[in-house]
Amino acid sequence: MNVAELARRVRVTPNELKTLLPEFGFDIGMRAVKVDDRTAWRIIENWPRLMREWEKKREAAKAAEAPEVPKEKKNVTLPAVLTVRDFAARLGLPINVVMSELMKNGILAAMNERIDFTTASIIAQDLNFIVSAEETKSSGEEVVSDELRERILKGDAATLKTRAPVVVVMGHVDHGKTKLLDAIRTTNVMGGEAGGITQHIGAYQTVKKDRPITFIDTPGHEAFTTMR
Numbered sequence: 001m002n003v004a005e006l007a008r009r010v011r012v013t014p015n016e017l018k019t020l021l022p023e024f025g026f027d028i029g030m031r032a033v034k035v036d037d038r039t040a041w042r043i044i045e046n047w048p049r050l051m052r053e054w055e056k057k058r059e060a061a062k063a064a065e066a067p068e069v070p071k072e073k074k075n076v077t078l079p080a081v082l083t084v085r086d087f088a089a090r091l092g093l094p095i096n097v098v099m100s101e102l103m104k105n106g107i108l109a110a111m112n113e114r115i116d117f118t119t120a121s122i123i124a125q126d127l128n129f130i131v132s133a134e135e136t137k138s139s140g141e142e143v144v145s146d147e148l149r150e151r152i153l154k155g156d157a158a159t160l161k162t163r164a165p166v167v168v169v170m171g172h173v174d175h176g177k178t179k180l181l182d183a184i185r186t187t188n189v190m191g192g193e194a195g196g197i198t199q200h201i202g203a204y205q206t207v208k209k210d211r212p213i214t215f216i217d218t219p220g221h222e223a224f225t226t227m228r
Contacts, residue, residue, distance in 0.1 A: 001034065001035050001036075001037050001040035002033065002034055002035075003017065003018070003028075003032055003033055003034060003035060006035055006040050006043065006044070009044055010043065010044060010047045015030075018030045018032065020054065021043070023054055024043075024050045024054065026039065026043065072128075073128055073129065073130050074128070074129050074130065075129070075130045075132065076090055076091060076124055076129045076130070076131055076132075077090075077131075077132050077133070077134045078090065078117055078120050078121065078124065078131055078132075078133065078134060079117065079133075079134040080116065080117050080133075080134070081114050081115070081116055081117070082114065082115065082120065083111070083112055083113065083114050083115075084098060084099060084102070084109050084110065084111045084112070084113055084114075084115060085111045085112060087115065087120050087123075087124075088111075091124060091127060091129060093127065095111055097127075098123065098127075099111065101123050101126055101127060102115075102119075102123060104126075105122065105123065105126075107119065117133060162211070164205060164211070164212040164213055164214045165213055165214065166214045166215075166216065167213060167214065167215050167216070168215075168216045168218065169181060169215065169216065169217055169218065170218050170220070171220055172220050173219070173220035174220070175220065177217060177218070177220060178202075178217055181215055181217050184206060184215070185204060185206050185215075189202060189217075201216065201217065201218055201219070202216070202217040203215070203216045203217075
């Protein structure tokens with residue numbers, strides 16, 4: 001029987017057939033054009049069973065390769081913000097396992113993207129960890145180095161340049177953030193967004209009383225939590 005005809009009967013492509021048959025114990029080379037009729041009918045008759053057995057072996061191999069989530073709860077301390085890579089390191093798990101768990105929760109984050117404590121805490125608990133927040137010093141306790149303080153005090157006010165203030169607009173989805181900013185800058189950015197929902201962070205400047213003001217527009221939808 002022709003290999004192409006055999007492949008058609010078992011509903012796979014010829015290349016898939018040539019790849020699978022050695023897995024099932026049939027010595028058929030990748031360059032084979034025909035298969036002995038008796039062998040071909042054996043393959044056709046036993047194909048459903050062979051496929052079931054092959055699927056079981058493949059699933060078992062995947063399970064063996066996949067790192068196990070801790071069976072017993074472990075303690076982990078997390079900061080207010082950290083990258084996905086650092087998060088995986090703190091959990092002691094491969095980064096692909098952490099990224100997979102993030103995706104299950106609707107969060108698409110690259111390994112160098114930062115996630116907040118709340119997000120990390122939820123994911124860690126799903127992975128059988130007990131989470132506690134890392135203690136941080138309050139802003140009043142932050143120490144400025146003597147060198148930096150000296151440079152600030154010696155700064156000549158005449159040479160300093162005024163920097164535009166930055167206004168970040170945040171809020172729930174579909175509450176008029178972009179529409180408000182469109183009114184300020186006399187544009188229609190909202191009209192170009194799919195479904196009228198902002199999907200990107202946008203930044204622009206406008207001038208008020210001869211001074212520039214920088215505005216940053218953010219998406220409000222839950223799917224863009226990491227972006228915000």
